[in-house]
Amino acid sequence: xxxxxxxxxxxxxxxxxxxxxxxxxxxxxxxxxxxxxxxxxxxxxxxxxxxxxxxxxxxxxxxxxxxxxxxxxxxxxxxxxxxxxxxxxxxxxxxxxxxxxxxxxxxxxxxxxxxxxxxxxxxxxxxxxxxxxxxxxxxxxxxxxxxxxxxxxxxxxxxxxxxxxxxxxxxxxxxxxxxxxxxxxxxxxxxxxxxxxxxxxxxxxxxxxxxxxxxxxxxxxxxxxxxxxxxx
Numbered sequence: 001x002x003x004x005x006x007x008x009x010x011x012x013x014x015x016x017x018x019x020x021x022x023x024x025x026x027x028x029x030x031x032x033x034x035x036x037x038x039x040x041x042x043x044x045x046x047x048x049x050x051x052x053x054x055x056x057x058x059x060x061x062x063x064x065x066x067x068x069x070x071x072x073x074x075x076x077x078x079x080x081x082x083x084x085x086x087x088x089x090x091x092x093x094x095x096x097x098x099x100x101x102x103x104x105x106x107x108x109x110x111x112x113x114x115x116x117x118x119x120x121x122x123x124x125x126x127x128x129x130x131x132x133x134x135x136x137x138x139x140x141x142x143x144x145x146x147x148x149x150x151x152x153x154x155x156x157x158x159x160x161x162x163x164x165x166x167x168x169x170x171x172x173x174x175x176x177x178x179x180x181x182x183x184x185x186x187x188x189x190x191x192x193x194x195x196x197x198x199x200x201x202x203x204x205x206x207x208x209x210x211x212x213x214x215x216x217x218x219x220x221x222x223x224x225x226x227x228x229x230x231x232x
Contacts, residue, residue, distance in 0.1 A: 006047035008038040021106040035059025092200035169229040178226040
């Protein structure tokens with residue numbers, strides 16, 4: 001299956017070089033030079049994955065992601081400059097699945113893209129649960145095959161990473177998962193991400209559930225240890 005990647009960056013040199021590298025790997029690529037143009041294109045023809053630069057004219061990557069997340073949960077990787085640590089964490093809290101710092105190697109970028117697509121396509125592959133099986137924990141229902149999450153019958157729109165993190169915790173309520181274990185569950189063992197990345201995703205998860213239920217408190221923090229899904 002050929003996957004379509006949308007790349008949004010105001011640097012035409014980066015667009016050209018990365019597009020060529022992705023196409024050589026078998027991807028279809030659509031490029032945009034500003035956020036406003038990209039929002040129209042991504043809405044009209046959603047890609048399988050989007051690469052968003054943060055600093056762009058007319059509409060920056062943060063605003064583009066915010067607007068995109070109102071209507072879509074497509075996987076998003078942020079492209080950030082070397083010193084944009086605050087932007088990276090803010091981007092994750094707003095719903096990005098991953099980020100990569102400029103300047104980056106094209107090989108590394110392609111590896112992260114493939115890893116994210118694999119997670120999307122195989123999010124049911126967990127040693128504790130048969131592939132594709134619906135996970136039900138009280139008011140929580142996770143359907144990996146359809147990428148659907150509900151709480152008390154109300155839909156909760158999750159990104160790929162958020163879905164995988166929640167599934168890893170909910171499969172075994174009461175069992176503590178370290179940040180390293182959650183990184184492996186959400187990103188795979190070959191991908192390195194900072195612990196703070198997991199913390200940002202967990203904060204985003206809690207926020208989404210509290211938007212449908214003010215009393216949501218199922219994801220517990222064990223300081224210095226990790227996280228667990230509270231037993232009923």
